[in-house]
Amino acid sequence: MKARLLPFIALLVAAGALAADVRPLPAPPIIGATSYLVIDATTGHQIASLEPDNPVAPASLTKLMTAYVVFKTLAEGQIQLSDEVTVSEKAWRAEGSRMFIEVGKRVPVKDLLLGMIVQSGNDASIALAEYVAGSESVFAEMMNQYARALGMLSTNFVNVTGLPSDDHYSTARDLATLARAIISEFPEYYKWYSVKEFTFNDIKQPNRNNLLWRDPNVDGMKTGHTDAAGYCLVSSAERDNMRVISVVLGTSSPKARIDGSQALLNYAFRFFETRLLYKAGEEITTARVWKSANEFSTIGVLDDLYITLQRGTYDALDSVHNLPAIIEAPVAQGQPLGDLTISLDGSVLLQEPLRALTDNPSGSFWQRTVDGISLWFE
Numbered sequence: 001m002k003a004r005l006l007p008f009i010a011l012l013v014a015a016g017a018l019a020a021d022v023r024p025l026p027a028p029p030i031i032g033a034t035s036y037l038v039i040d041a042t043t044g045h046q047i048a049s050l051e052p053d054n055p056v057a058p059a060s061l062t063k064l065m066t067a068y069v070v071f072k073t074l075a076e077g078q079i080q081l082s083d084e085v086t087v088s089e090k091a092w093r094a095e096g097s098r099m100f101i102e103v104g105k106r107v108p109v110k111d112l113l114l115g116m117i118v119q120s121g122n123d124a125s126i127a128l129a130e131y132v133a134g135s136e137s138v139f140a141e142m143m144n145q146y147a148r149a150l151g152m153l154s155t156n157f158v159n160v161t162g163l164p165s166d167d168h169y170s171t172a173r174d175l176a177t178l179a180r181a182i183i184s185e186f187p188e189y190y191k192w193y194s195v196k197e198f199t200f201n202d203i204k205q206p207n208r209n210n211l212l213w214r215d216p217n218v219d220g221m222k223t224g225h226t227d228a229a230g231y232c233l234v235s236s237a238e239r240d241n242m243r244v245i246s247v248v249l250g251t252s253s254p255k256a257r258i259d260g261s262q263a264l265l266n267y268a269f270r271f272f273e274t275r276l277l278y279k280a281g282e283e284i285t286t287a288r289v290w291k292s293a294n295e296f297s298t299i300g301v302l303d304d305l306y307i308t309l310q311r312g313t314y315d316a317l318d319s320v321h322n323l324p325a326i327i328e329a330p331v332a333q334g335q336p337l338g339d340l341t342i343s344l345d346g347s348v349l350l351q352e353p354l355r356a357l358t359d360n361p362s363g364s365f366w367q368r369t370v371d372g373i374s375l376w377f378e
Contacts, residue, residue: 283357
């Protein structure tokens with residue numbers, strides 16, 4: 001009787017082992033948005049999405065690009081934060097949200113940036129554009145040039161504020177790309193997106209991003225709203241050394257955009273993680289280099305290599321180094337010599353070039369001769 005039960009027991013044990021290996025990944029939360037995208041800010045990995053490539057009206061999310069252009073101009077030394085900008089009548093008469101600058105007054109660039117970022121001032125946006133480029137239309141062309149350089153190929157800007165126009169549009173994917181660029185390129189300015197209130201001309205206005213009060217992990221970025229765009233929010237949060245960017249477009253109310261964004265951020269942090277695979281300059285493997293001054297070259301990656309993956313799967317990753325059978329000198333530092341493949345359960349998650357970490361020049365005449373003969377037998 002015991003012998004007949006053994007196969008059955010073995011099946012139960014195997015089934016239990018399979019069940020233990022199951023890694024449940026529920027679908028993203030359903031939110032009332034026409035489009036959204038959630039990515040990891042470090043790797044760009046797409047965590048969740050809904051129609052992320054549909055062109056939509058971006059409303060005041062436009063000001064992310066307005067700020068990006070100003071940040072670029074500051075970085076190039078063409079303007080300074082302390083520069084004073086004379087407010088034009090056009091800027092003063094701007095429709096919609098305002099920081100309440102006055103025509104003819106001189107306002108520092110820094111104050112205008114805070115007025116645009118925290119208070120979403122259309123007047124501040126126009127004043128900055130006119131100072132940087134001479135006119136709003138020329139500045140808008142600069143915005144489009146930078147958008148193309150960032151790979152925002154489904155975006156077109158005709159103004160700096162996000163006021164409605166048929167030729168003014170973007171996508172959740174493009175806006176996530178832009179947010180990621182601001183965070184990585186301009187950390188010294190990104191911190192302003194977490195400012196909760198700003199006072200100018202004795203008028204205190206709160207940041208419209210209510211997630212800054214609700215979730216201590218959230219430190220940016222920008223709200224937007226028009227009748228055409230609905231209520232929109234680009235948000236960014238960092239938890240346990242993982243930064244997530246969420247773009248939510250076309251919700252029906254301020255509460256819906258906040259609740260939806262919070263749900264997506266929570267989903268990302270709960271079910272995904274970003275891990276450092278290899279540090280820049282760390283030796284991953286070595287390769288035999290023929291006819292070289294040094295018999296072996298150390299191989300690795302030149303930048304820190306991260307991966308975003310489902311929580312609980314890191315220890316199951318499989319790493320394979322693919323190198324050619326024969327590598328001959330000279331080898332230059334940074335030269336690609338092969339590739340690294342990271343897979344999980346047979347599915348490739350990441351491929352990255354493996355590069356020489358140091359120079360390995362050609363060897364002496366004797367070394368080259370000996371290796372040349374040896375290669376005949378390889």
